[in-house]
Amino acid sequence: MKRKPRIRPSILFFLLVTVYWLLVTNMCLAxxxxxxxxxxxxxxxxxxxxxxxxxxxxxxxxxxxxxxxxxxxxxxxxxxxxxxxxxxxxxxxxxxxxxxxxxxxxxxxxxxxxxxxxxxxxxxxxxxxxxxxxxxxxxIPIEEEFSNFKLVVPTLKTIAVIYSPKETGIIVEKANAVAAKMKLVLKPIPISDSSEVPQKLELLKDADGLWMTADSVVFTPRNTEYIILYTLKEGIPFMGASEEFVKAGALCGKALDxxxxxxxxxxxxxxxxxxxxxxxxxxxxxxKVDLVLNAHTAEIINLPLSSAALKQAKVVFK
Missing domain, CATH: 3.40.50.2300 (Response regulator)
Structure with a gap:
């Protein structure tokens, strides 16, 4: 006569604990x-x-x-x-x-x-x-931002960032490490007051693109207008912090779902x-983060948008 298989006490205990936890969780949710x-x-x-x-x-x-x-x-x-x-x-x-x-x-x-x-x-x-x-x-992970920027601007090597050390210094420090890992060069342009931004724009000419951090000292309404007009005039790819910046004239940016x-x-x-x-x-x-492009800006700064970039973009302003 065959003996019935016995459940080990340890397994039985584990099953009981699991069932109890599921019951408690369902009760809490209910x-x-x-x-x-x-x-x-x-x-x-x-x-x-x-x-x-x-x-x-x-x-x-x-x-x-x-x-x-x-x-x-x-x-x-x-x-x-x-x-x-x-x-x-x-x-x-x-x-x-x-x-x-x-x-x-x-x-x-x-x-x-x-x-x-x-x-x-x-x-x-x-x-x-x-x-x-x-x-x-x-x-948004900085790696993802830089990867998207490079997808849109394949020749990207040096990325400038205008920032206030007190407000976004930690972010720029992290971005510098990320850029190095991705074999890119980050060019930090620090400011202490929003009034300094217009005179610092000349420093962007040595960079392949401008990356934006959400820095309220830098991006006042007036400075934002200066930056967008300057990058369009000088043909500098500008990655904005949101869809609104891309709509206003930045080359590319990200949109949160x-x-x-x-x-x-x-x-x-x-x-x-x-x-x-x-x-x-x-x-x-x-x-989930979506890429946003401005095709009109790309035309103004004479930058052809690749099929890969256009395919990945959720929104393309024209």
Missing amino acids: MSHTIAVLKTRSLPVYENALQQIKEELKKNKFIVYDLEGNKAKEEAIFSNLRRQKVDLILSFGTLATQVAKEKEKVVPIVFTYVLNPVASGLLSELGPTKTNLTGVALD LETINKQTAELVKTVLAGKNSGEIPIATPA
Whole structure:
């Protein structure tokens, strides 16, 4: 008579733990949680994102707070927020995230629509924070930016960047290391005040292209106009930081897929509400980034666009 196979105790224990964890996770997901939404200010992009996130998290209750760009409102907001006994804080923008980080050390915080959190001092690195904070940063890998720039400008060897060391020095330092690995040369052009930009433009003539960081000291409305007109006049390929810059006259740039970012944010919220420690979750970056081209600019600066670049571009302005 054959003996029935016996399940080892260790395997049985593992199966029981797995089943228990799945049950607990499903119960957490099925529960209704209270989410406090903290916005830096009311912007259409935040409103659209919040609507999509709410669709992804239908069973949960949302309480919305707006700083209106004013940090002084934090005390009144958090006094009310704490009375609500929220399960999670969802912050939109840098100011809202800074306030949430300063005011709350226990309730999990998931941030989104934050650009350059390391350069701004919000985070020390784009890894697990080991605190109650995680989220989605809008940072695009520099390797990807330079690869796209070289795809559009095959002769690219020397890349200039105008920047304020106080605002984007960390980013430029990282970009220098990335450029070296890619056998490119980065030419940093530092400024201390936005008024210096027009006189620094002459230094671009020794470069094969200009790369833009999201530096508010450099890219004031007036300086942006100067830079675009100068690069068009001198035939210098300019890689802008967004689709808006390309539309305005930059040769190329990148466009974030906002629906994908919103979905990434919602998934992070789900993960935290299911019981995952927010401090153990690495900071996410955009999962999808599109190349944008300006064919009219390419014609003005006498740069033929390759079929490979045109094929990869999601948007081509003409």
